[in-house]
Structure formats: C-alpha cells, structure tokens
Amino acid sequence: MLKKHPLSLYLVWIAILVLLPLPLIIILNSALVDSPSRLAIYDAGVIAYTWWLGIVFLSTRPRWLDRLIGLPAMYFIHGMVGVLALVVATIHVQLSFSMHAIIRNTGHIAWYLAIFGVLYASFFLSGWLVDRFPIAQKLKNKLQFFFKYQLSIWIHRLNFVMIGLIWLHVQVIPRISSITAFVVVFDIYTVVSLGTYAWYKFVSPSSEKRSGQVLCNSQVSDHVRQLHIQLGPDSAKVLPGDFYFLSFPKVAGVSKESHPFSVTDIQKSKSKREITFTIQTSGDFTKSLSRVSEGDRVNLEGPFGRFDKIISGDSDKTPLVLIGMGTGLAPLVDITRAYSKIRATHLMWSLHEEETDIFDEQLASLNIQASKLKFEKHLHRFKLDDYQNLLTQTEIKRGRFIIVGPARGVLETEKILHSLGVSRSHLTDERLTM
Ligand SMILES: Cc1cc2nc3c(=O)[nH]c(=O)nc-3n(C[C@H](O)[C@H](O)[C@H](O)COP(=O)(O)OP(=O)(O)OC[C@H]3O[C@@H](n4cnc5c(N)ncnc54)[C@H](O)[C@@H]3O)c2cc1C
Known part of the structure; x- marks a missing residue:
C-alpha cells in the first residue's frame, strides 16, 4: 500500500487529522476543569471544527500540495475529512447538553447543515456514488436539468454558514470563551482558513501570472473544439500531462466559474x-465556449498534475502504456511527445465515429511512422480480448499504465487490466470528473 501512494500523502492525512486539532485540544484540556468524558465530548466538537477549516484550506487547491500528492487525492481527502468531521460532530451533538437556547440552536442548525452538506456533495459533487452505480448516474443526469454544477457549488458553500454558526456557538459558551488562549488560537485558525479562501477567490484570479490570451478557438468536430492560448510572461512551467482550470471573466454568456482541462500541446520559443x-x-x-474569440482574456489556474513526476520516477526500461478515451487523449499526446523517444x-485511443479526426494535427506532429511508438486507434472502448491481443507480456508485467477518460470507463478499464495481471500500483489514472 505504501508503494502505491507517496509518503507525502500519509503525512498530509496525519497533519490534518492529528496535528491540526492538537494545539486547541491541549489548550482546552489544560484550562478546563471537568471529567475526562465531558472533556472528550468538547474535544469532539473542536476536532470537527478544525477539520472543516482544514478542508476549506484544501479547497483553495494549493499548487505545492498538488505537486506532492495530486489534486484527485486532495479532493478525496477534502470529501473524506468532511465525512469524518460529521461523524465526530454527531458524537459531540448527541452527548452534549445546554440549557441556553443560543448555544443549543447554533450547534443543532450547524449539525443539520453539515448532514445536508455531506449527503448533497456525495451525490452531486463527488464520484463516490455516480461513478460506481449506473442508476445513481442516471438519476444525477436527470436532476442536473435543474441542479447544474454551478448551482451545486453554491449549495456546497452553505458550509460557510455552518462554520459561522459553529464559531458563534463557541463564542457564546461562557466556560469556553473565558479561556483567552483558546479563543485567540481558535480565532486565528478561523481567520487563516477563511482568509486564505477569500484571497484565493477574490485576489489571486486578477494576478498577471494567471492570465493568458486566446489566439484561436476552432471547432474540430460537432462536439469538440480546440483553444489555442498564449500564456502570460511569468506563468509557471508546464509539464507533460498537466491541466489547468480555465475561466473567462470578461466573455459575455460564459460562466465565470473555472473548469479543468488538460494541455494537449505546448509550444515553446524564447519569447513566448x-x-x-x-x-x-x-x-x-463547454457549449458556451463557442462565444470565446481571438484576443479574449483567459484566467488559467495551475498548472496541476503528477503524471510527469510519476513517469520520470520510473526506470527508463519501464514500458509506458497510455490509454485515452475520447478527449481523454488530450494529456497523453504531450506525454507521448516527451517520452516516446526514450x-x-x-x-491506445478509443473513440466515437464522429471524433476520428479531432487530434489529427497533434498525431501528425508525433510522426508515428518514423518513431518507435506503438499506436492503436479503436472505435468504441477496448474490451478484454482487445487488451489480450494488443498488450505484450512485458507491458502487462512491468508497464506503467496511464488511463484518462470518463470516470466509469477508467474504473472498468482498470478492472480489466488488473484481471489480466497488471499490478494496481502500476495503474495511474485521471478521471474527467472531480
Ligand atoms: C483533471 C481533469 C482534466 C480534464 N481535461 C479535459 C480535457 O482535456 N478535455 C475535456 O473535454 N474535458 C476535460 N475534463 C472534463 C471537463 O472539465 C468537464 O467536462 C467540464 O468541466 C464540464 O463542464 P460543463 O459545464 O460543460 O458540463 P456539465 O454538464 O455541467 O458537467 C459535467 C460534469 O463535469 C464535471 N464538472 C463540471 N464542472 C466542473 C468543474 N468546474 N470542476 C470539476 N469538474 C467539473 C462534473 O462532474 C459534472 O457532473 C477534465 C476534467 C478533469 C477533472
């Protein structure tokens, strides 16, 4: 298991679950005189609150953390810690008692909001249910007629109301608010977490580093378009397989929310x-992107991604098997360009009939005939017998597999590859949903 995940991932879990609540727990338990069981009930409330602040910080997608553990892992921790916080908060709510209406009501309303928040996000914002159960996916598709992604994000932000209520709940408990050291540290935690979020949302998007200019926006098939963008002069280095969150703050008719897309091609020269x-x-x-024109400003948050780090960490003798579904080929083109010579x-690319030429320009530039690259273009998903015929034993036993596509397709492919003998630690994926 340790081999499958980087050590930094375990350290992040320990930092959030243990180190983050520790200072407040130490201060509270040394200042408050009460029985150990009552102190444990208070501790549960403090732990849940600090975990929620921790996940607010994670939602600002720190790039240094992405390079260490990857954004999907960050999203997983965000969701899982949210669930654990609800469990611990439930213990606190069920076992504590107060005569004061304001203490009781702020605590209970926050708890109801937390229950609603976890249930709503598990269904509408995570792939936990919809990626695994087709019936849940069908239901979500139907409900998304009204509960669009952007609306779900706003509903998810009710968690800030919950955090505000818990903050108030603590301030109005006289026994706690009289412990100055506790209140000071508690408030610092709150300000740092919410302040980081406010900076990320309102200040950082206007930074020069994050903006670029659209050079060309072309439709390459009925349902696919390519955006060609010039990056700002100070933008961070892009690695093969990286992705950005794009938003178009000044284009009328395009939502201001940012969406993730992989870099298909990087062209570098000295000046640009x-x-x-x-x-x-x-x-x-994505449909509204037809309104984007040449010269429009685009905000680029990123780049994110760990593909290059993972691939370059393997020996040069490790064969690379890259499996893309539809536009899932996007990050694999640049990885191929960077690694196929060494x-x-x-x-391996699976696609629908109407998508056959969407990557023509990029595939031509890979010069497949002249290189040692093995390439398969396959209408509809690869099945077990396709993999049996197309993969060599060396690839199955020693290969590094990178799979990119819709979440359900990725999970199914991984299951097939594992059944053929590919070790789970050699399977790396990117699911085109968060
Ligand atoms: C790491 C990554 C890389 C991606 N690369 C590409 C790519 O190169 N090419 C490509 O065509 N697609 C890519 N996608 C998928 C793309 O981000 C979604 O298809 C797009 O955001 C859908 O937005 P929509 O409003 O048009 O569709 P909707 O119908 O509103 O959304 C469809 C689904 O996309 C997901 N989604 C929507 N908005 C967001 C968001 N802001 N953040 C995260 N997920 C969201 C949700 O799961 C949603 O259910 C990538 C996704 C991820 C996570």
Whole structure:
C-alpha cells in the first residue's frame, strides 16, 4: 500500500487529522476543569471544527500540495475529512447538553447543515456514488436539468454558514470563551482558513501570472473544439500531462466559474509560450465556449498534475502504456511527445465515429511512422480480448499504465487490466470528473 501512494500523502492525512486539532485540544484540556468524558465530548466538537477549516484550506487547491500528492487525492481527502468531521460532530451533538437556547440552536442548525452538506456533495459533487452505480448516474443526469454544477457549488458553500454558526456557538459558551488562549488560537485558525479562501477567490484570479490570451478557438468536430492560448510572461512551467482550470471573466454568456482541462500541446520559443486545449462540448460551460474569440482574456489556474513526476520516477526500461478515451487523449499526446523517444511507448485511443479526426494535427506532429511508438486507434472502448491481443507480456508485467477518460470507463478499464495481471500500483489514472 505504501508503494502505491507517496509518503507525502500519509503525512498530509496525519497533519490534518492529528496535528491540526492538537494545539486547541491541549489548550482546552489544560484550562478546563471537568471529567475526562465531558472533556472528550468538547474535544469532539473542536476536532470537527478544525477539520472543516482544514478542508476549506484544501479547497483553495494549493499548487505545492498538488505537486506532492495530486489534486484527485486532495479532493478525496477534502470529501473524506468532511465525512469524518460529521461523524465526530454527531458524537459531540448527541452527548452534549445546554440549557441556553443560543448555544443549543447554533450547534443543532450547524449539525443539520453539515448532514445536508455531506449527503448533497456525495451525490452531486463527488464520484463516490455516480461513478460506481449506473442508476445513481442516471438519476444525477436527470436532476442536473435543474441542479447544474454551478448551482451545486453554491449549495456546497452553505458550509460557510455552518462554520459561522459553529464559531458563534463557541463564542457564546461562557466556560469556553473565558479561556483567552483558546479563543485567540481558535480565532486565528478561523481567520487563516477563511482568509486564505477569500484571497484565493477574490485576489489571486486578477494576478498577471494567471492570465493568458486566446489566439484561436476552432471547432474540430460537432462536439469538440480546440483553444489555442498564449500564456502570460511569468506563468509557471508546464509539464507533460498537466491541466489547468480555465475561466473567462470578461466573455459575455460564459460562466465565470473555472473548469479543468488538460494541455494537449505546448509550444515553446524564447519569447513566448503557447498551449492548446481540446474540449468536448458536453454541458453548459463547454457549449458556451463557442462565444470565446481571438484576443479574449483567459484566467488559467495551475498548472496541476503528477503524471510527469510519476513517469520520470520510473526506470527508463519501464514500458509506458497510455490509454485515452475520447478527449481523454488530450494529456497523453504531450506525454507521448516527451517520452516516446526514450521509452517504449504504447498509445491506445478509443473513440466515437464522429471524433476520428479531432487530434489529427497533434498525431501528425508525433510522426508515428518514423518513431518507435506503438499506436492503436479503436472505435468504441477496448474490451478484454482487445487488451489480450494488443498488450505484450512485458507491458502487462512491468508497464506503467496511464488511463484518462470518463470516470466509469477508467474504473472498468482498470478492472480489466488488473484481471489480466497488471499490478494496481502500476495503474495511474485521471478521471474527467472531480
Ligand atoms: C483533471 C481533469 C482534466 C480534464 N481535461 C479535459 C480535457 O482535456 N478535455 C475535456 O473535454 N474535458 C476535460 N475534463 C472534463 C471537463 O472539465 C468537464 O467536462 C467540464 O468541466 C464540464 O463542464 P460543463 O459545464 O460543460 O458540463 P456539465 O454538464 O455541467 O458537467 C459535467 C460534469 O463535469 C464535471 N464538472 C463540471 N464542472 C466542473 C468543474 N468546474 N470542476 C470539476 N469538474 C467539473 C462534473 O462532474 C459534472 O457532473 C477534465 C476534467 C478533469 C477533472
């Protein structure tokens, strides 16, 4: 298990679950005189609150943390700690008692909001249910007629109301608010977490470093378009397989929320850097991208991604098997360009009939005939017997597999590959939902 995940992932779990609440727990338990069982009930409330502040911090997607553990892991911790916080908060709510209406009501309303928040996010914002149960996916697709992604994000922000209520709940408990050291540290935690979020939401998007300019926006098939963007002069280095969150703050008719897309191509020269995104126009935001024109400003948050770190950490003798579904090929094109000259590389692309030429320009530039690259283009998903026929024993036993596509397709592919003998620690994926 330790081999499958980086050590930094375990350290992040320990930092959030143990180190974060520790100072407040120490101060509270040394200042408050009460029985151990009553102190434990107070501790449960404090632990839940600090965990919620921790996940607010995580929602600002710190790039240094992405490079250490990856954004999907960060989202997983965000969701899982949210669930654990609710469990601990439930223990606190069920076992504590107060005669004061304001203490009781602030605590209870916050708890109801937390229950609603976890249930809503598990269904509408995470893949926990919909990626695994087709019936849940069908239901979500139906409900998304009204509960669009952006609306769900706003509903998720009710968690800030919950945090505000818990803050008030603590301030109005006389026995706690009289412990000055506790209140000071408690308030510092709150200000740092919410302040970081406010900075991330309102100040950082206007930074020069994060903006670029649209050079070209072309429709390459009925449901796919490519955006060609010039990056700002101070933008961070882009690695093969990276992705950005894009938003178009000044384009009328395009939502201001940011959405993730992988870099298909990077063109570098001394004076400028240009990147290309290949985008499936499937929902409200992606369909509205037809309104984006040459010269429009684009905000780019990122780059994020760990593919390059993982691949470069393997030996050069490890064969690389890259499996892309539809526009899931996007990050794999640049990985192929970077590694196919130094490593045995096998690029496998499954697609729909109407998507056959969407990557023509990029695939032509890979010069497949002249290189040692193995390439398969396959209408509809690869099945067990396709993999049996196309993969060599060396690839199955020693290969690094990178799979990118819709979450359900990725999970199914991983199941098939594992059944063929590919070790789970050699399977790395990117699911095109968060
Ligand atoms: C790491 C990553 C890389 C991606 N790369 C590409 C790519 O190169 N090309 C491509 O076509 N698609 C890519 N996607 C998928 C793309 O982000 C979604 O298809 C797009 O955001 C859908 O937005 P929509 O409003 O058009 O569709 P909707 O119908 O509103 O959304 C469809 C689904 O997309 C997901 N989604 C929507 N908005 C967001 C958001 N702001 N953040 C995270 N997930 C969201 C949700 O799961 C939602 O259920 C990538 C996704 C991820 C997570």
